[in-house]
Amino acid sequence: MHKPKVLQLPVCILVFLLTACAPGSALQRHTVMSDGHPLALWEKSAPGASEAVLLVHGRTWSALPDFDLQVDGEELSLMDGLVQEGFAVFAVDLRGYGQTPRDETEWLTPNRAADDVATVLDWIDEAGNWQHRPHLFGWSMGSTISQLAVQRHQDAAGSLTLFGYWRDADIVLPADKPGIVPRKQINTAEAAASDFITPGSISRKAIQAYVDAALAADPVRVDVRGVDQYNQLDGSKINVPTLVIVGEFDPIAPAEFQEKLYRSIATGHKQYVTVPGGDHAAFLETPRAYFIHELVAFLQGVSLSN
DSSP states (O other), rough: OOOOOOOOOOHHHHHHHHHSSSTTTTTTEEEEEEEEEEEEEEEEEOTTOOOOOOOOOOOSOOHHHHHHHEEEEEOOOOOHHHHTOOOOOEEETTTTTTTOOTTTOBBBBBHHHHHHHHHHHHHHHHHHHSSSSSSEEEEEEEHHHHHHHHHSSSSSEEHHHHHHEOOTOOOOOOOOTOOOOOOBBBOOHHHHTTOOOOOOOHHHHHHHHHHHHHHOSBOOOOBBBOOGGGGGGGGGGGSOOOEEEEEEOSSOHHHHHHHHHHHHOOOSSSEEEEETTOOOTTSSSTTHHHHHHHHHHHHHHHHOOO
């Protein structure tokens, strides 16, 4: 009787298969209910993770194009980068973005988004045995939403990271004009590529992959109203450990805005980091390793201080 043959694979293939099938390494989708509305929440987690991070996307594009971009031969996913550092990583699609539908109002407002973020933080907190409350990371519009979430829900987050902060604290934002209606504007490839500003900071292949992923996930631009609600933002109400991080060449988040923000923050546990060579999408570009190193160092410092 012949013995069955044992399939022998090259070591490199075995390593790939073991890594790809490692527990917690796959992308998972959850649904979180916030005031009766379903929010899509994405997760990638390191096995045995003891700290969780929630990522909040920017104005135009949803969680996965921003935070889990997959490009053959390149490592660009912020979620993957943080998983490699041992974290459980979550990213939310706000109302109207990605796989989260619009609600019956057809609009997203800062207060609504901030309250949804706080609900998601509570869900994450209850979903795992973390050492601390989930850390909160907001990019671009997501940075002001995240700050607002921490102001409106003081105990929601274990720490706050604000990247690409676009708001000038000295400017009062106007209220909406009467009678405005949702535009439901079609998104464009030009808009998808617009955050990649510094020449040579990202490959053309990666830019095209981002454009494809962004347009597939978010074909219609979300309509936002009530931006004057951002006038509530007040650094003196922020008492959790906070990191302000900005790309050196980011025209959307100039240094003077970050300095005003940093000075206003009440907590004594705060840091201000500039990413050399980075612009508005630094975590997707050449400075990615530096960006992740600085973010992780901050999060580890939060853990040591508590």
